[in-house]
Amino acid sequence: MxxxxxxxxxxxxxxxxxxxxxxxxxxxxxxxxxxxxxxxxxxxxxxxxDVESYQALLDELYDLRLENLTHDRLAGFEPGRAIRHEDLVESFSDR
Known part of the structure; x- marks a missing residue:
């Protein structure tokens, strides 16, 4: 609610x-x-x-779109192709 x-x-x-x-x-x-x-x-x-209500609607719409995008991306997630966070950070720190 x-x-x-x-x-x-x-x-x-x-x-x-x-x-x-x-x-x-x-x-x-x-x-x-x-x-x-x-x-x-x-x-x-x-x-x-009023502006507050309008902004609340925009925020809710943004959140729903982000949630939908997250679900879409997770549906195609392949653990074997994932890169560990530590490895990603290390690859950028070498530059």
Whole structure:
């Protein structure tokens, strides 16, 4: 389970957002809402996040990609072709 804070999502129409943009951005920045969903009619068009939430999403995405890459590389690991760390360090120290 995520340790991230739990906030409510808040939806706002595009028309209303145009009139109250500054106030809405201040609410998101103050983390009164985790995200602001902009809708046209009943269709979501965009999501506005505070910087901390956006960075957390980027960090999580990076971690998941790194984990996937690690699994892919380990699937092709051949112990017979591996080089010991000590041997690698020694090969660079000779230069």
């Amino acid at each position: 995520s340790t991230r804070r739990q906030h409510t999502a808040h939806a706002v129409s595009l028309t209303q957002l145009k009139r109250t943009l500054d106030a809405r951005l201040r609410e998101v920045a103050a983390q009164k809402h985790e995200k602001l969903v902009v809708v046209r009619g009943r269709t979501p068009m965009a999501v506005i996040l």
